Amino acid sequence: MVRPRGRLRVLRQLVRVLDRPVPWGRRRGPPLCVRLPRKTSLRSARGRCALVWRALRATLEEMFKLAWRVPNFAMMRGTAPAKAVTPQKPVVQETPVKFRSGKHTVIVKEVFDIAPKFPQTYLIRFTFENEPVFDFEPGQFISIFAEKDGKRISRPYSIASWPENKDYLELCIKIVEGGFMSNYLYHVSPGTKLQSIGPLGRFVIPEPIRYDTVFVATGTGVAPFIAMMGHIWEQGLDDGRDFTVIFGVRYVHDLIYRDLMEKWEREHPNFHFYPTISRPETPDWKGRVGYVQKVIQNEITDYGNKQVFICGLHDMVEDVKNLCQRLGFAYVRFEKWD
CATH class of the missing domain: 3.40.50.80 (Nucleotide-binding domain of ferredoxin-NADP reductase (FNR) module)
Incomplete structure (x- = not known):
């Protein structure tokens, strides 16, 4: 533990340093001031420490961001400056979607392998009970529900068919070793009714297409x-x-x-x-x-x-x-x- 006098020496140096104007970004801005009021009694080491630490709390985040720029900063001496990072373009925000999700009963129309010699990926097509049209945007997905050991589970799958195809909704599924849903849907019989929620997701292409x-x-x-x-x-x-x-x-x-x-x-x-x-x-x-x-x-x-x-x-x-x-x-x- 640092004794009051030893801590006081560090704090005196810190106050002198923080009283100086320091670089702020690419231009010089206002100093990080931790100045002590003139009329304050500084006779006790406890009083000095308390005053400085209270002032320091308000600028703690900025102090550590700029610590490597400040000379003679005893508490951070020897710390190497972080390498400057070139600003990157932010990922574009999610696009609003047109259709709200809802609960639907889907009916399995057909299941077939894409490559019969290598039955690892298959297509499954659904129609909808009492719904002639299922509206969605290309890029959205649907969640399919099934029962496993008395528990209701769901898995999301991207929709591979496009909205203009009104004959069926197509999903492309890869069989996962030990995966319940991918194996269950592969062996499900045509005519089976399943519960679903959709459309979901905002991974859609904005229209008009500008790029x-x-x-x-x-x-x-x-x-x-x-x-x-x-x-x-x-x-x-x-x-x-x-x-x-x-x-x-x-x-x-x-x-x-x-x-x-x-x-x-x-x-x-x-x-x-x-x-x-x-x-x-x-x-x-x-x-x-x-x-x-x-x-x-x-x-x-x-x-x-x-x-x-x-x-x-x-x-x-x-x-x-x-x-x-x-x-x-x-x-x-x-x-x-x-």
């Missing part, structure tokens, strides 16, 4: 982008804008919706599809090998005039989000899960 748009996805994270692009083509929202889908998976058979996106690429000169494989099984794959970050840096230019949407697992989304902010994209929007 060229890049979609970055891994795995089933491509589902909301399928809904967005289908909606864009149906409504003719692509006028004067380019759209790019960068889709990363481990194996070739994981490229869900590949045929659809290659069809869009043939039909629309302003649509570009860049699939990339991180673990190609055979030399037959002649496309890109690696991760989506590499494709962004190699294939995309003029970042300041583009907006980017990112969807997938948490770590990938965080890494790509930080990369896109450093590259200077006009807007960065993302959705992630564990």
Whole structure:
């Protein structure tokens, strides 16, 4: 414990330093003043300590922010200044949505594998009981409920179909080892009724579309982008804008919706599809090998005039989000899960 006299010496030095004008940002501003009133008795060490500490409490946050700039600051001596960080563009705020969520009874229409030889990812399609139309915005999701051991559980899934398709609502689901819901829905029989809540989420594309748009996805994270692009083509929202889908998976058979996106690429000169494989099984794959970050840096230019949407697992989304902010994209929007 510091004795009163030793503490007093430190506080005297602190008062002298804090009485000086110190830099505030890039310009000189008002001093951090901790001046003692002239008429105050300073005969006791206790009185000195109490007065200074009371004054210091009001400026504690600012003091520590600027401590490394102040010379002869005994309490912080030897502390290295933090490295200056270049300001990054903030992530754009969430877009307001048009439709409120509600409770719905969905009826399973069909369940089928995307790649029958590799039944790890499947599509499930629903219709709605007593509801001819389910309104949602592309990019939103729906939560499906089921019973497990007497408890009601739910899981959210992005909607892969676009609003103009009134025949069914489509979800793209990857079977998770040990995951109850993904396995349950895979084996559910057509005609089964399930409870749901939706539409949910604010991961939607603002209209009118003011920027060229890049979609970055891994795995089933491509589902909301399928809904967005289908909606864009149906409504003719692509006028004067380019759209790019960068889709990363481990194996070739994981490229869900590949045929659809290659069809869009043939039909629309302003649509570009860049699939990339991180673990190609055979030399037959002649496309890109690696991760989506590499494709962004190699294939995309003029970042300041583009907006980017990112969807997938948490770590990938965080890494790509930080990369896109450093590259200077006009807007960065993302959705992630564990």
